[in-house]
Amino acid sequence: MTTADKKTKAYAKSLMKLCWQDGEFSDERALAVLQSVEKNPPPRYAAFLKAFLALVQRAVADRTAVVEHAGSLSDEALQATGKKLSQRYGRAIEVQSRQNDALIAGVRVRVGCDVYDSSIAASLAELEASLS
Amino acid sequence: MSSVIEQIEQQIANLQSKTVYSNTGQILTIADGVAKVTGLSEAMYNEMIEFPGGTIGIALNLEEDEVGVVVLGESTHLKAGDEAKCTGKLLSVPVGKGLLGRVVNPLGQPLDGKGPVESSESYPVEKIAPGIIERRSVDQPLATGIMAIDSMIPIGRGQRELIIGDRGTGKTTIAIDTIINQAKINEVGLASGDDSFRPVYSIYVAVGQKNSNLARTLGVLEESGALKYTIIVSAAASDAAADQYLAPYAGAAMGEWFMANGMDALIVYDDLSKHAAAYRQMSLVLKRPSGREAYPGDVFYLHSRLLERSARVNEDNGNGSLTALPIIETLAGDLSAYIPTNVISITDGQIFLETDLFNQGIRPAVSVGLSVSRVGSAAQIKATKQVAGKIKLELAQFRELAAFAQFGSDLDAKTKAQLDRGARIVELFKQPAFNPLPIEEQVAVLWGIQNEYYDSIDVSRIVAAATSIREFFTTRKESLLTDIRTKAKLDADLEAELKKAYDEWKPSFA
Ligand SMILES: Nc1ncnc2c1ncn2[C@@H]1O[C@H](COP(=O)(O)OP(=O)(O)OP(=O)(O)O)[C@@H](O)[C@H]1O
Ligand SMILES: [Mg+2]
Numbered sequence: 001m002t003t004a005d006k007k008t009k010a011y012a013k014s015l016m017k018l019c020w021q022d023g024e025f026s027d028e029r030a031l032a033v034l035q036s037v038e039k040n041p042p043p044r045y046a047a048f049l050k051a052f053l054a055l056v057q058r059a060v061a062d063r064t065a066v067v068e069h070a071g072s073l074s075d076e077a078l079q080a081t082g083k084k085l086s087q088r089y090g091r092a093i094e095v096q097s098r099q100n101d102a103l104i105a106g107v108r109v110r111v112g113c114d115v116y117d118s119s120i121a122a123s124l125a126e127l128e129a130s131l132s
Numbered sequence: 133m134s135s136v137i138e139q140i141e142q143q144i145a146n147l148q149s150k151t152v153y154s155n156t157g158q159i160l161t162i163a164d165g166v167a168k169v170t171g172l173s174e175a176m177y178n179e180m181i182e183f184p185g186g187t188i189g190i191a192l193n194l195e196e197d198e199v200g201v202v203v204l205g206e207s208t209h210l211k212a213g214d215e216a217k218c219t220g221k222l223l224s225v226p227v228g229k230g231l232l233g234r235v236v237n238p239l240g241q242p243l244d245g246k247g248p249v250e251s252s253e254s255y256p257v258e259k260i261a262p263g264i265i266e267r268r269s270v271d272q273p274l275a276t277g278i279m280a281i282d283s284m285i286p287i288g289r290g291q292r293e294l295i296i297g298d299r300g301t302g303k304t305t306i307a308i309d310t311i312i313n314q315a316k317i318n319e320v321g322l323a324s325g326d327d328s329f330r331p332v333y334s335i336y337v338a339v340g341q342k343n344s345n346l347a348r349t350l351g352v353l354e355e356s357g358a359l360k361y362t363i364i365v366s367a368a369a370s371d372a373a374a375d376q377y378l379a380p381y382a383g384a385a386m387g388e389w390f391m392a393n394g395m396d397a398l399i400v401y402d403d404l405s406k407h408a409a410a411y412r413q414m415s416l417v418l419k420r421p422s423g424r425e426a427y428p429g430d431v432f433y434l435h436s437r438l439l440e441r442s443a444r445v446n447e448d449n450g451n452g453s454l455t456a457l458p459i460i461e462t463l464a465g466d467l468s469a470y471i472p473t474n475v476i477s478i479t480d481g482q483i484f485l486e487t488d489l490f491n492q493g494i495r496p497a498v499s500v501g502l503s504v505s506r507v508g509s510a511a512q513i514k515a516t517k518q519v520a521g522k523i524k525l526e527l528a529q530f531r532e533l534a535a536f537a538q539f540g541s542d543l544d545a546k547t548k549a550q551l552d553r554g555a556r557i558v559e560l561f562k563q564p565a566f567n568p569l570p571i572e573e574q575v576a577v578l579w580g581i582q583n584e585y586y587d588s589i590d591v592s593r594i595v596a597a598a599t600s601i602r603e604f605f606t607t608r609k610e611s612l613l614t615d616i617r618t619k620a621k622l623d624a625d626l627e628a629e630l631k632k633a634y635d636e637w638k639p640s641f642a
Contacts, residue, residue, distance in 0.1 A: 113171030117152045118151040123150065129186065
């Protein structure tokens with residue numbers, strides 16, 4: 001990594017700090033930061049935007065639970081999952097549901113880089129690994 | 133309802149509600165067997181990381197927003213965007229006697245097509261070495277079967293003795309001879325029914341070697357019957373740098389199992405120069421800062437933490453030992469290069485092999501002047517001390533005189549006698565590859581030189597004479613050899629019998 005890269009990353013990180021409110025990532029603040037940067041672009045603007053995007057993506061992933069399920073999943077179950085996860089992480093977690101029949105049955109939840117897998121597909125994969 | 137049904141239902145319920153947690157990430161880039169992974173926020177240093185297809189990597193660089201993972205084995209099927217998973221486990225390998233006779237990779241997986249490895253236990257690949265309190269000093273011999281070494285540079289169990297020399301000077305041969313000798317001693321000892329006998333198991337770690345070389349070594353071990361006491365861990369030149377980096381630690385873990393269970397083991401690292409080169413390659417790809425000879429700054433620690441794991445532990449800790457024979461290849465005999473000086477400073481001595489001697493036909497090409505064993509003499513058996521006590525000095529003096537004698541034409545009688553004797557000792561120490569000699573035969577041969585039985589034999593016939601006397605002893609004086617082995621020291625009776633034997637043999641060899 002060149003020093004220019006490092007500087008750009010550090011700048012993106014410092015601006016990222018402005019995007020938090022009460023310990024949670026705020027879309028409004030991030031948009032405001034983006035607008036002010038647009039008016040006053042830093043050197044290596046494209047590289048900066050890429051670095052900033054990666055940080056925002058991570059922040060968004062950390063407050064989002066992607067719930068994959070095979071077959072249908074009731075809305076109550078989905079909201080209950082969101083509530084449980086918010087408690088667990090101590091911050092508001094939004095849920096998104098996504099159908100994935102490859103799981104066979106059960107659910108798989110991803111929050112940031114944490115994955116909770118109770119699907120049959122995962123159990124089968126584990127079983128297979130233990131046999132080979 | 134029957135309780136069996138209840139139990140089964142309970143188990144089904146458990147199965148259904150089982151949720152597996154994992155910390156994951158995504159491959160950002162992958163090149164040269166090193167993956168940069170985002171996420172993996174909980175990865176530990178040295179943790180096993182799992183990729184699609186069951187491929188394993190180790191987390192080596194933990195940075196704020198990415199983790200550098202070196203991939204073990206084949207990595208061509210991995211691409212950016214693939215998922216990576218923390219396993220929560222530090223890298224570990226199977227250990228135990230089930231590995232004896234097997235050839236495995238640094239993960240302990242079989243490479244010999246002989247089916248799965250039988251093992252019910254595993255050890256972490258990286259482990260803290262025994263502390264000072266658990267150790268005891270080296271005082272039991274580990275005979276190499278090589279006369280020049282056992283008599284002048286003796287090695288003890290738990291010692292770390294470096295084998296160092298240029299390319300093709302016989303480094304591997306010395307290590308393999310030592311492994312074969314342990315097997316021979318094991319066979320005799322285990323057959324004797326002596327309960328106090330302690331066999332030595334061997335681990336041969338091949339790093340960055342050509343497969344053809346390893347095949348030859350494997351053949352030699354198999355043919356000599358030593359394979360069944362030996363584990364071979366191989367990461368060939370064609371394997372990923374990460375595998376080569378890992379192999380010595382995996383071998384050390386297998387050796388530690390023997391030590392931890394009160395047994396004795398010997399481990400050969402062939403060689404640590406290639407190991408350091410693999411580490412350098414890995415570090416360059418990981419973009420770690422490099423220093424002298426382009427090695428990363430912690431290359432010293434790479435070998436010190438490996439060799440520290442060899443030890444002899446005390447009675448309270450089972451009395452086991454792990455002896456290490458690391459091998460280093462030098463360039464033009466240069467001991468002052470970075471890696472050689474490092475490893476010399478962390479071993480208990482070195483066996484230095486010289487190209488010149490090798491080319492003159494003096495094989496094994498052990499340089500007497502530059503080889504030492506700092507702790508081994510405490511482990512040498514009394515009988516060898518009795519017959520070989522002065523030989524190292526005599527030989528060193530001979531080398532000096534021989535250099536000097538090239539210039540002088542008329543030498544005084546004393547110098548000439550010293551030269552004559554030295555030339556005979558040199559001949560006597562010549563020993564073909566893969567032919568280790570039992571310590572009692574060594575003692576019998578050396579007794580002859582001590583008592584001047586070879587002085588009247590022409591230098592060109594010394595090798596033949598040594599072969600003849602050994603044959604004489606093994607065929608006609610077997611009980612004398614057994615007595616030397618079991619008593620391990622020469623008393624007046626044994627000396628008298630040796631004299632009788634030599635007097636009987638001498639006229640027959642003329
Ligand atoms: N004592 C010996 N007597 C006769 N030949 C020997 C002896 N020791 C080694 N050789 C021969 O010398 C050659 C090189 O030996 P070896 O492979 O042990 O050397 P090395 O130092 O390990 O080489 P490399 O640097 O390639 O690893 C081999 O062909 C071997 O058979
Ligand atoms: Mg070799």
